[in-house]
Amino acid sequence: MLAIFYIIILMKVLSHYRVIDHTADLGIEVFGQDPVSLFENAAEALFDLITDLNRIEPAESRTVLVCGQDWADLMVNWLRELLYMWSAEEKLLGEARLKKLEENRLSATLYLESYTPEKHVIKTEIKAVTYHQIRVWPSSSGWKAQIIFDT
Amino acid sequence: MTTANIEKIDDYCWKIPKTGAMRVPGVIYASSSLLEAIKGEESLKQVMNVASLPGIVFASLAMPDIHWGYGFPIGGVAAFDLETGIISPGGVGYDINCGCRLMTTALCEDDVKNRLEELVVALFQNIPTGVGSTGRLKLSIKEEKRVLLEGAKWAVRQGYGEDSDIEHTEDSGCMTGADPDVVSEKALERGRKQLGTLGSGNHFLEVGVVDEIFDQKVADVFGLRKDQVTVLLHSGSRGFGYQVCDDSLVAMSRQVKNLGLELPDRQLACAMIKSPEGERYYSAMICAANYAWANRQMLTHWTRETFQRVLGIGPRDLKMELLYDVCHNIAKKEKHVVDGKTKWVCVHRKGATRAFPAGHEAVPRVYRSVGQPILIPGDMGTASYVLVGTEIAMTKTFGSTCHGAGRVMSRSQAKKASKGRSVQRELLEKGIIVRWTGRSTLAEEIPEAYKDVSEVVEVVHEAGISKKVAKVRPIGVIKG
Numbered sequence: 001m002l003a004i005f006y007i008i009i010l011m012k013v014l015s016h017y018r019v020i021d022h023t024a025d026l027g028i029e030v031f032g033q034d035p036v037s038l039f040e041n042a043a044e045a046l047f048d049l050i051t052d053l054n055r056i057e058p059a060e061s062r063t064v065l066v067c068g069q070d071w072a073d074l075m076v077n078w079l080r081e082l083l084y085m086w087s088a089e090e091k092l093l094g095e096a097r098l099k100k101l102e103e104n105r106l107s108a109t110l111y112l113e114s115y116t117p118e119k120h121v122i123k124t125e126i127k128a129v130t131y132h133q134i135r136v137w138p139s140s141s142g143w144k145a146q147i148i149f150d151t
Numbered sequence: 152m153t154t155a156n157i158e159k160i161d162d163y164c165w166k167i168p169k170t171g172a173m174r175v176p177g178v179i180y181a182s183s184s185l186l187e188a189i190k191g192e193e194s195l196k197q198v199m200n201v202a203s204l205p206g207i208v209f210a211s212l213a214m215p216d217i218h219w220g221y222g223f224p225i226g227g228v229a230a231f232d233l234e235t236g237i238i239s240p241g242g243v244g245y246d247i248n249c250g251c252r253l254m255t256t257a258l259c260e261d262d263v264k265n266r267l268e269e270l271v272v273a274l275f276q277n278i279p280t281g282v283g284s285t286g287r288l289k290l291s292i293k294e295e296k297r298v299l300l301e302g303a304k305w306a307v308r309q310g311y312g313e314d315s316d317i318e319h320t321e322d323s324g325c326m327t328g329a330d331p332d333v334v335s336e337k338a339l340e341r342g343r344k345q346l347g348t349l350g351s352g353n354h355f356l357e358v359g360v361v362d363e364i365f366d367q368k369v370a371d372v373f374g375l376r377k378d379q380v381t382v383l384l385h386s387g388s389r390g391f392g393y394q395v396c397d398d399s400l401v402a403m404s405r406q407v408k409n410l411g412l413e414l415p416d417r418q419l420a421c422a423m424i425k426s427p428e429g430e431r432y433y434s435a436m437i438c439a440a441n442y443a444w445a446n447r448q449m450l451t452h453w454t455r456e457t458f459q460r461v462l463g464i465g466p467r468d469l470k471m472e473l474l475y476d477v478c479h480n481i482a483k484k485e486k487h488v489v490d491g492k493t494k495w496v497c498v499h500r501k502g503a504t505r506a507f508p509a510g511h512e513a514v515p516r517v518y519r520s521v522g523q524p525i526l527i528p529g530d531m532g533t534a535s536y537v538l539v540g541t542e543i544a545m546t547k548t549f550g551s552t553c554h555g556a557g558r559v560m561s562r563s564q565a566k567k568a569s570k571g572r573s574v575q576r577e578l579l580e581k582g583i584i585v586r587w588t589g590r591s592t593l594a595e596e597i598p599e600a601y602k603d604v605s606e607v608v609e610v611v612h613e614a615g616i617s618k619k620v621a622k623v624r625p626i627g628v629i630k631g
Contacts, residue, residue, distance in 0.1 A: 021561045025221075069405065072417070080397060087390055088341045125351050125589065128245050128393055131400060131417035132221035148221065150245055150393075151352070151562060 017045035027148040038143040043096035058094035058111035071136035079129040090115040163614040172203040179213040197224040206236020215610040216557035222418030225502035239421035242499035244480040248443035249387030251526040252476035258380040271627040279348040280631040281588030286347035296331035302441030306448035320476040324444035330434035342391030347449040351631030358627035365619040388443035475524035479554035506540035506552040529604030543615035552617040556601035565600040587630040
């Protein structure tokens with residue numbers, strides 16, 4: 001029963017993004033029905049690459065405000081903010097809920113858990129969210145974003 | 152894929168003539184087989200993009216280990232006029248002053264052979280490695296700012312090493328012009344905990360043996376001899392440098408429109424060298440460069456301690472001396488001859504090493520008769536090289552050469568290629584003991600994931616932009 005539950009979660013996660021393979025680095029293409037789900041799914045994708053999401057049990061929450069010049073800039077700044085929580089504060093993101101989203105700003109509630117080596121696994125070290133080939137665009141089936149990480 | 156029009160200059164040098172928005176031509180150092188591999192990537196397009204940036208002089212250069220990077224290619228060299236040119240964080244890279252240092256010892260392979268495993272395990276225990284690893288000391292912000300101002304000199308003053316280490320470090324381990332007040336709180340916070348850590352990915356510490364000497368005269372001056380045990384260290388400015396780069400990219404991308412520039416890639420974000428934004432980045436970048444030198448200096452100290460303890464010998468018998476420390480991700484204001492005139496330029500080396508010739512004032516006195524030592528790490532299964540700088544590099548590449556092997560496989564391709572194999576055992580069969588932290592580090596860093604370092608080195612040697620001195624074979628490796 002538990003296994004089926006995990007598979008469902010895994011499918012949910014996988015359906016939101018795909019990995020683009022590149023020589024030196026790691027890129028993803030993220031999908032969302034609308035901008036809100038696109039930004040939430042991008043956050044989830046980032047932490048799905050970093051860790052095993054199933055092992056995160058959020059124990060704290062906080063609100064963040066992020067600004068950008070346009071959708072693409074906002075996306076990079078949003079993921080940078082989340083990555084900072086991990087790389088500087090050792091907090092893993094369980095869930096992100098957007099409260100407000102415009103093309104040049106967003107506010108969101110983050111549900112976090114402090115990293116515990118005995119409990120969590122680190123799959124990939126993502127060192128930075130780059131501007132390289134960044135794209136956020138509406139498509140016929142919803143919204144899409146392409147993001148390249150430095151690993 | 153690149154559709155660039157490429158003209159052959161000679162067997163090791165190729166030119167992309169000026170077209171479209173390019174202000175200068177592109178020049179690529181490569182053998183014909185390396186060039187074929189490079190053509191399959193986007194990196195030649197990136198060489199052309201860099202050639203279109205304001206104030207670039209002479210050419211947009213590429214070393215034979217060039218590969219795709221963000222904005223600027225890795226293995227790229229570009230110099231900009233101080234008055235009319237730009238400075239770009241993407242032309243330096245995230246890991247500011249990522250670099251290498253090589254230590255020589257009085258030991259030969261037989262002295263360590265039977266204790267090698269013990270030695271590698273002890274190094275692995277004493278040197279913090281891995282993702283987000285934190286150091287043995289947690290600095291106050293005030294003390295961290297001293298590190299940013301003083302670099303390796305701070306570390307030596309704290310007891311991590313000797314004065315001769317400073318003399319044998321590029322820029323004496325401390326660039327002038329650091330301003331800690333322009334660094335963000337985020338960068339300070341990340342840096343505070345990570346000083347004195349190796350890091351992860353392609354960073355390593357390698358115990359090696361001098362396998363071959365190509366130039367006896369220069370090797371004698373460098374203090375290298377066949378069968379000698381050496382230690383090669385590859386690390387950078389950790390999370391601190393990443394945050395400085397990130398913060399500067401954000402700031403520059405906001406004001407790049409004011410320059411009236413249409414950038415083909417946002418990661419090329421830049422500012423005029425002589426602008427508040429440009430000056431702020433340069434000062435912050437120097438802080439990160441100094442941080443990296445302090446970091447490598449501390450790791451050096453712990454390496455010495457570990458060797459002495461495991462082998463039960465004193466510092467005089469070990470004689471672990473720093474041969475040299477080079478950085479390969481940096482922007483520097485240097486004097487060069489451009490179109491027959493001596494002028495100051497800002498040289499960006501992203502995955503490229505400085506290669507100054509004999510007689511240059513920046514070369515440490517002890518090496519000045521032969522030229523600056525250059526350290527080229529290979530992958531963990533093959534070899535690393537010691538080269539020396541040349542006059543040809545000064546006239547053709549702003550005194551620059553290659554920096555390493557360069558990846559040919561993505562990390563996930565490497566993981567697939569190593570599935571079902573024991574990389575550790577394969578290395579052991581080659582006589583290399585390895586210890587690592589990250590669960591996929593070893594799979595991602597398999598030797599075949601990299602270009603053949605010997606082929607890369609052959610190109611720079613034949614092109615004359617540096618000369619081979621010695622080859623070092625790894626026997627023990629620790630990785631993050």
